[in-house]
Amino acid sequence: MEPNVFDKIQEVDLKKTMETSYIDYAMSVIASRALPDVRDGLKPVQRRVLYSMIELNNGPDKPHRKSARIVGDTMGKYHPHGDSSIYGALVYMAQKWNERYPLVDGHGNFGSVDGDGAAAMRYTEARLSKISMELLADIGKDTVNFMPNFDETEKEPTVLPARFPNLLVNGATGIAVGMATNIPPHNLREVISAVVRIIDNQVEEDRDTEIDEVMEIVKGPDFPTGATILGRSGIESAYRTGRGKIRVRAVYNIETMPNGKSRIIVTELPYMVNKARLIEKIASLVHEKKIDGITLLRDESNREGMRINIELRRDVNVNVVLNQLLRHTQLQDTYGVIMLALVDNQPKVMNLLQMLELYLKHQEDVVTRRTRYDLNKAEARAHILEGLLKALDHIDEVIRIIRASANVAEAKEQLIASFQFTDEQAQAIVDMRLRTLTGLERDKLLAEYQELMKRIEELRAILADRKVLLGVIKKEILEVSDKYGDDRRTEIGYDEFDIQDEDMIPDDDVVVTMTHLGYIKRMTADNFRSQNRGGKGIRGMQTIQDDYIDDLLMTTNRHPLMFFTNKGRVYRIKAYEIPEAGRTARGTAIINLIPLQKEEYVTAFVAAGELDEDQKYLTMATKRGIIKRTAVSEYANVRKNGLQAIVLREDDDLIEVKATNDREDIFMVSKHGMCIRFHETDVRVTGRVSMGVIGMRIDEDDQIVGMQLESQGEDLLVASEYGYGKKTPISEFRAQNRGGRGVLCYKIVEKTGNLIGAKIVDDSREIMLMTNEGILIQMTVEGISRIGRNTSGVKLMDIDRENGITVAGIAKVRTSDDTDDDMIEPQEESGEEMASETDRENEE
Structure with missing residues (x-):
């Protein structure tokens, strides 16, 4: 009796089965059909078509072949799907209005920009374009992994070596299940230049690349049809987030x-x-x-x-x-950018920098594998040549052994026993032709061997040093750029929607102040009036208990400010982003403007927009005497979320940051009254993420209170916590090597207290002292006594020590452009006395 067919039916949960089956289908479409790989920018069908063409020896130097032959080969060996999808992929790669740099050289009717379809595959012919050979270069040198085809009768590459970033250069479009990709094409020169920038940053400066750096190089998409992109806002969004809308106009x-x-x-x-x-x-x-x-x-x-x-x-x-x-x-259209591609066979939306870095990582793997392959081949050949040369040195004995042997196997055994040849060398010797015995042939073998040894040394150097490896990649991709690069076709024009909030803000001069507890405010460029030495000062702000003004500078609304913190991090915002406040207002907590971490506070800030081309470095000092010098360019792309500026030990804090130019003498002053002077070139330039070197050795209970530059003036002015101070000519401080203890610059006694700050000034300047109660006094430097190093100075500010008032900080201001001494009457605000308006500008 035949078994009942219904006995083989298994009951399953329809919902679960549909879910499982659909997920399998979706992943198959995502990973095996619709989405390109981030490494070579190709979908599986495109990769298989190109590989079939190279296997057919259908290169740019060969005649065109019938498209039907290419499609049939691809379908029969690698792509078990309909011939129409394979031919469609072939046609797309040949259309100059779709591909910025076509990968297929088509011959015949391949359609038109009017939407006309290509002729049937039996009529058209094709071959690989020249640039597509760069995608396939070195594929026979174990540069990429291969996998079995659908019936395990052939091997196909999982990715192509890709000597240029094809994903960005030619773009991609595809609709998967639940996701889609739409990557615009780009200019080959720009994309390769961006990769070179990443390499240079790693090789020359040992640092990571910021996305703003590559966005300066890659201006925007470069469409094969030209047209004009309106504005940069859509481009910025796409490059930073992987998604954006770009308005394109005819x-x-x-x-x-x-x-x-x-x-x-x-x-x-x-x-x-x-x-x-x-x-x-x-x-x-x-x-x-x-x-x-x-x-x-x-x-x-x-x-x-x-x-x-x-x-x-x-x-x-x-x-x-x-x-x-x-x-x-x-005539005006919107191109929606979705920069989605496969990374490790998983779909991922990436920004511009991530795509470039993943391509570079792929190239490192390709060049490493190729180099290892070439090295193995070279070493094997060198091994054979060593045997041949050794045999030629003993040719008579070798010939005698071979003639006396009954067969090849015996000859090999005797050669190995007599001369310690390896089996490979012995085989090469018995295969050697008689013409090799001539002197000319021996010279050729020796020259080949010497050349091979040089090549082996080069290959080993590539594998041993990543910087050498990156140099090889740079050289090769630049050759591609020189060979195939062209000018942009798509211009980037103005868009009225690109007007930013910043464009509506007047670029006026402003004063920015910061308090010890981290309150910051922006004011119009009004300064405090000058007073004589020993005066009481005027109130510059309302303070809360234990707070006082710590620093101030003058800049403009649109200039960026860099905030350096005790933890060695740097943050960047525009001056106009700081809320404007009146002179007696406390201001806004800085933590509301920048994302400070726990126990982190600002110790220095710099008006980055005012750094000129001559100021190449940012020089930093810590309270434990460490000094560090780093190129300004490494901090050019600091964003609001911050960046590591210096590596610090646990017991150290960053206290001072200044722009320098390779020609400065640096002064470091400690609270115990010691000072050291050394040239900035004694401090070698290091990368952003580094610690620096010892600038001044100090005692355990001492710390640095100031770092100044020779170019800032003629005198070193110091102030103590109880209101005393003086100025001393900087000529009294001889230059010495960094790392010393320095010399005495201030005699500390009970009435003076320790030093709280130091500034290098000249007589045309004015200084401002600030107390821990928010009281400020401004005075001319000319009115302060100039005396020697080993002295305590004179009283600069009357301090009420009994109530715990001390001098907390010192700042420099520039004298007014006004030549008369008449002062504008103070205005009233919030019941507090206001200072007169002047046009002074703070130096720091």
């Missing part, structure tokens, strides 16, 4: 004809816009009277280029018609 000219009429000539269309459908749409709008004034619409395109002629009536405003065309047709 290129057109408005011409006046001899009869006085106007016409609009369109010469370039946005990417992926079908010209025939565009013309049909314009005609439809005219017929429906949604656009009035067009008398003639004609496609005048030919082999020389695109040309759409739109003639207008004499009485219409050409700009009105143009705006209607841009609003209602694809």
Whole structure:
């Protein structure tokens, strides 16, 4: 009795089965059909077509082959799907209006920008383009992994070596399950230059690359059809987040004809816009009277280029018609960017920098594997040559052994026993031709061996040093850029939507103040009036208990400020982002403006926008006497979320940051009254993420209170916590090597207290002292006594020590441009006395 077929039926949960099956289907579409790999920028079908063509020896130096042969080979060996999808991929890679740098050289009718389809595959022919050979270069040198094909009769590459970043250069588009990708094409020179920048930063400066650096190089998409991108906001969004909308407008000219009429000539269309459908749409709008004034619409395109002629009536405003065309047709279109690709076979949305870094990582793997392959081949050949040369040195004995042997196996055994040849060397010797015995042939073998040893040394150097490896990658991709690079086709124009908030803010001079407890405010450029030495000062702000003004500087609204913290981090915001406040207002807590970490506070801030080209370095000092010098460029792209500026020990804090130029003498002053002077070149330039070196050795209970530069003035001015101070000519401090204890610069006694700060000044300057109660006094430097190093100075500010008031900080201000001594009467604000308005500018 035959078994009942229904006995084999298994009951399953339909919901679970549908879920499982759909997930399997979705992952198959995502990983095996619709999405490109970030490394070579190809979908599986494209990769298989190109690999089939190279296997068919269908290179750019060979005749074109029938497309049907290529499709059949691809389908039979690697891609078990319909021939139409394979031919479609082949056609797409040959269309110059779709691919910025076509990977296939098509011969025959491969369609048109009007949307015409390609001829049947039996009619068209194709071969690899020259640039596609760069994708396949060295594929036979174990540079990439291979996997079995669908029936395990062939091997196919999982990725191509890709000597240029094809994903960004040619872009990609695809719809998977639940996700899609739409990556625009880019200019080859720009993309390769961005990769080179990443390499240079790692090799020359040993640092990571910021996304702003590559965005300065890669200006934006470069479409094969040209056109104009409107504004940079969409580009910025796409490059920073992986998603964005880019507005693209056709290129057109408005011409006046001899009869006085106007016409609009369109010469370039946005990417992926079908010209025939565009013309049909314009005609439809005219017929429906949604656009009035067009008398003639004609496609005048030919082999020389695109040309759409739109003639207008004499009485219409050409700009009105143009705006209607841009609003209602694809003469202006939006390109939605989704930078989605496969990373380790998983879909991932990436920004521009991530894509470039993953490509570079792929190239490191490819070049490493190729180098190891070449090294193994070279070492094997060198091993054979060593045996041949050794045999030639003993040729008579070798010939005797071979002649006396009964067979090849015996000859090999005797050679190995007599000369310690390896089996490979012995085989090469018995295979050696008689002509090798001539002196000329021996010289050739010796020259080959010497050349091989040089090559082996080079290959080993590449494998031993990543910087050498990166240098090889840089050289190769620059060769691709030089060979195939061209000028941009797509211009980036102005967009009215690109107006930023910053553009509406006047770039006025402002004063920014920071308190000890981290309150910051921005004020108009009003300064405090000068007072004589020993005065009481005026109130500059309302303070809370234990708070006082710690620093101030003058800048402009639009200039960026860099905030350096005790933890060695740096943050960056624009001055206008700091809330404006009155002079007696406390201000805003800095933690509301920058994301400070736990127990982190600002110790120095610099007006980054005012650094000139000569100021190449940022020199930093810590309270434990460490000094560090780093190129300004390493801090050019600091964002609001911060960046590591210096590596610190647990017991150390960053206290001072200054811009220098390789020509400065640096002064470091400790609270115990010691000072050291040394040239800045004694401090070698290090990367951003480094610790620095010892600038001044100090006692355990001492700390650095100031770091100043020789160019800032003629005298070293110091102030103590109880209001005493003096100035001493900097000429009294001889330069010495960094790392010493320095010399005495201030005699500390009970009435003076320890030093709280030091500034290098000249007599044209004014200084401001600040107490822990927020009291400020401003005085001219000229009025302060100039005395020797081993002295305590004079009273600069009357301090009420009994109530715990001390001097907390010292700052420099520039004298007013006004020459008279008359002061403007103070204004009233919040019941507090206000200072007169001057035009002073703070130096730091």
